[in-house]
Amino acid sequence: MKIIVVNKNINPNIKKLLISKKNEIFSADEYVNGIVNGNRNMLSKAITLLESNLNDDLKKADQIIKMCLPFSGKSRRIGITGVPGVGKSTFIDYFGLKLIENNHKIAVLAIDPSSSLSGGSILGDKTRMESISGKIEAFVRPSPTSGTLGGVASKTRETIVLCEAAGFDTIIIETVGVGQSEIAVSSMVDLFLMLFVAGTGDELQGIKRGIMEMTDILVFTKNDGANIDRTKVAKIQFETALKFFSTKESNWLPKVCCVSAFEKSGFNELNVIIEQYFNHITKNGFIVQNRKNQSLQWLNDQIIDNLKKDFYQNETIKKSITKITQQIVNQQISPIYAAKELIKKYLQQTRDFNK
Amino acid sequence: MKIIVVNKNINPNIKKLLISKKNEIFSADEYVNGIVNGNRNMLSKAITLLESNLNDDLKKADQIIKMCLPFSGKSRRIGITGVPGVGKSTFIDYFGLKLIENNHKIAVLAIDPSSSLSGGSILGDKTRMESISGKIEAFVRPSPTSGTLGGVASKTRETIVLCEAAGFDTIIIETVGVGQSEIAVSSMVDLFLMLFVAGTGDELQGIKRGIMEMTDILVFTKNDGANIDRTKVAKIQFETALKFFSTKESNWLPKVCCVSAFEKSGFNELNVIIEQYFNHITKNGFIVQNRKNQSLQWLNDQIIDNLKKDFYQNETIKKSITKITQQIVNQQISPIYAAKELIKKYLQQTRDFNK
Numbered sequence: 063m064k065i066i067v068v069n070k071n072i073n074p075n076i077k078k079l080l081i082s083k084k085n086e087i088f089s090a091d092e093y094v095n096g097i098v099n100g101n102r103n104m105l106s107k108a109i110t111l112l113e114s115n116l117n118d119d120l121k122k123a124d125q126i127i128k129m130c131l132p133f134s135g136k137s138r139r140i141g142i143t144g145v146p147g148v149g150k151s152t153f154i155d156y157f158g159l160k161l162i163e164n165n166h167k168i169a170v171l172a173i174d175p176s177s178s179l180s181g182g183s184i185l186g187d188k189t190r191m192e193s194i195s196g197k198i199e200a201f202v203r204p205s206p207t208s209g210t211l212g213g214v215a216s217k218t219r220e221t222i223v224l225c226e227a228a229g230f231d232t233i234i235i236e237t238v239g240v241g242q243s244e245i246a247v248s249s250m251v252d253l254f255l256m257l258f259v260a261g262t263g264d265e266l267q268g269i270k271r272g273i274m275e276m277t278d279i280l281v282f283t284k285n286d287g288a289n290i291d292r293t294k295v296a297k298i299q300f301e302t303a304l305k306f307f308s309t310k311e312s313n314w315l316p317k318v319c320c321v322s323a324f325e326k327s328g329f330n331e332l333n334v335i336i337e338q339y340f341n342h343i344t345k346n347g348f349i350v351q352n353r354k355n356q357s358l359q360w361l362n363d364q365i366i367d368n369l370k371k372d373f374y375q376n377e378t379i380k381k382s383i384t385k386i387t388q389q390i391v392n393q394q395i396s397p398i399y400a401a402k403e404l405i406k407k408y409l410q411q412t413r414d415f416n417k
Numbered sequence: 418m419k420i421i422v423v424n425k426n427i428n429p430n431i432k433k434l435l436i437s438k439k440n441e442i443f444s445a446d447e448y449v450n451g452i453v454n455g456n457r458n459m460l461s462k463a464i465t466l467l468e469s470n471l472n473d474d475l476k477k478a479d480q481i482i483k484m485c486l487p488f489s490g491k492s493r494r495i496g497i498t499g500v501p502g503v504g505k506s507t508f509i510d511y512f513g514l515k516l517i518e519n520n521h522k523i524a525v526l527a528i529d530p531s532s533s534l535s536g537g538s539i540l541g542d543k544t545r546m547e548s549i550s551g552k553i554e555a556f557v558r559p560s561p562t563s564g565t566l567g568g569v570a571s572k573t574r575e576t577i578v579l580c581e582a583a584g585f586d587t588i589i590i591e592t593v594g595v596g597q598s599e600i601a602v603s604s605m606v607d608l609f610l611m612l613f614v615a616g617t618g619d620e621l622q623g624i625k626r627g628i629m630e631m632t633d634i635l636v637f638t639k640n641d642g643a644n645i646d647r648t649k650v651a652k653i654q655f656e657t658a659l660k661f662f663s664t665k666e667s668n669w670l671p672k673v674c675c676v677s678a679f680e681k682s683g684f685n686e687l688n689v690i691i692e693q694y695f696n697h698i699t700k701n702g703f704i705v706q707n708r709k710n711q712s713l714q715w716l717n718d719q720i721i722d723n724l725k726k727d728f729y730q731n732e733t734i735k736k737s738i739t740k741i742t743q744q745i746v747n748q749q750i751s752p753i754y755a756a757k758e759l760i761k762k763y764l765q766q767t768r769d770f771n772k
Contacts, residue, residue: 386716
């Protein structure tokens with residue numbers, strides 16, 4: 063296939079094509095052409111494709127990703143986390159605005175496994191990131207909320223590829239809470255920021271070593287008014303605590319930074335630290351090595367996804383599982399034993415297949 | 418095998434056996450005999466076995482679980498969550514003490530996926546749950562911290578079986594943060610408590626609908642001093658918000674309760690609500706149906722674990738994976754495509770095996 067790359071100015075033929083096919087089905091080539099020419103509409107539609115449950119959509123999405131891969135990988139990928147109430151959206155809104163002022167194009171994606179039951183927060187989502195969400199240099203998109211964390215993470219990785227191919231040079235992955243989703247996010251970013259608000263008293267107890275150890279820059283938010291003194295104390299406590307952590311693979315000593323989105327303070331300092339960080343990991347080769355490891359992690363996640371699919375679509379399994387399920391429900395066999403029996407059957411069946 | 422059940426008073430023969438074999442390797446039968454006779458030491462050792470990475474240990478653990486299963490299932494399983502700083506440990510300590518006063522035997526297990534990198538919180542663990550951890554009626558045990566959330570959850574399910582077989586009638590599963598681990602915990606408990614502290618202002622935004630919808634009782638902690646007024650307001654807000662949620666499968670309308678571990682207030686009210694809850698789900702059969710569904714979830718998790726193990730131990734895969742890994746690292750192929758190729762090979766290989 064031929065990909066027509068027209069930087070900045072969109073090719074009039076494609077433009078015509080896009081307008082004329084507004085309600086039609088696009089080919090993978092058309093999607094890719096649109097994306098690499100920075101067409102946000104096509105980018106959005108392609109992400110929707112990969113979130114689809116239809117096999118045809120997913121096949122097309124696979125093709126699109128494959129074609130976009132050579133155009134990807136050139137962005138800075140930044141993970142941002144913090145417990146609810148820390149002010150993530152407000153922070154990202156102003157942080158993003160500063161990046162745009164410095165001529166960056168940013169994509170903000172959100173991983174939120176906690177909403178996998180029914181999606182979305184109670185309030186919040188509508189008024190989030192007001193300053194950047196209207197800008198042409200920003201693309202804000204929540205991640206798919208259905209499915210397991212593994213599935214969500216996989217889709218996010220693919221979304222990163224598409225956004226990078228569309229020319230966004232800074233990808234921000236936002237995640238909620240302190241838990242497993244951080245580990246998923248850290249498996250797809252170059253830099254991991256943790257937001258924290260000082261003054262709740264027992265914060266040190268709450269911060270788990272695991273999360274702290276994946277943090278590159280600890281950002282105290284809401285550093286204004288009565289909070290300034292508390293932040294100062296907390297900053298010292300954290301800087302002391304950081305010394306007890308083992309050296310990071312990146313050989314980077316985590317830094318602490320205090321900001322206030324309300325007073326618009328601290329963001330220049332933060333940007334200086336971020337530049338220092340990227341210089342550091344570029345110089346020592348960590349950024350390249352880390353991305354290689356992340357690709358292998360992605361491979362592993364894909365393998366599990368595919369294995370699962372093949373197992374549950376297997377005819378023998380489909381037939382046996384009803385009976386075994388019944389036995390488990392009647393407490394005749396344990397789930398551990400039942401799983402072993404099913405796997406044995408599955409492997410035997412695939413082995414007998416070509417006899 | 419023969420299991421000698423000696424309620425309350427331990428059989429002198431077993432006692433002798435346990436003392437004499439202090440530093441020796443026990444058989445599965447000996448473990449089970451110890452556990453069902455309430456021997457805490459044997460219970461601890463058995464849990465350590467199932468957290469082991471050695472194949473022999475795991476095989477023995479499997480046998481132990483299988484033999485303990487008929488003795489399990491008779492406890493109340495309670496999940497407790499809340500973001501860091503909400504006072505989970507203090508709450509559980511006093512809540513547990515009240516249960517013990519009412520002649521219950523409690524086991525407290527903690528699921529903490531965030532510590533999977535290097536385990537444990539910075540401070541905290543040593544001074545946690547001072548009142549109950551010395552008591553014979555309480556068994557406090559952190560969950561295995563290594564491995565994926567799926568692995569940790571699986572081990573926790575097995576630990577529940579052992580604790581129940583050992584005679585603990587209330588199992589408390591504690592988890593940190595607001596995220597994926599809550600979903601794992603809710604897949605193994607009868608009752609789900611969420612702790613919350615009023616007064617951070619933007620709490621409604623932070624609470625994800627998914628987590629709220631799995632909550633049966635919302636507990637406001639630290640309901641003392643200046644917090645009392647804030648709790649009152651928050652309670653009303655939450656009771657209003659709860660009305661917007663869809664009906665739960667258990668047909669239980671979530672309740673809100675305010676406690677203070679400092680002032681030792683609110684715990685009697687909480688116990689009344691908990692009794693109401695268990696009466697409700699026993700009467701309408703939800704407790705039985707829910708546990709059936711949980712067993713099937715457990716089956717599914719076990720299947721995935723086993724599939725993964727068989728795949729990566731396959732000789733053909735072991736040989737191909739190095740080359741494919743290299744190609745991914747060199748950006749010659751994408752992880753998505755590579756995974757598909759490997760799966761194809763794996764299934765083909767198992768199919769050709771018996772030709």
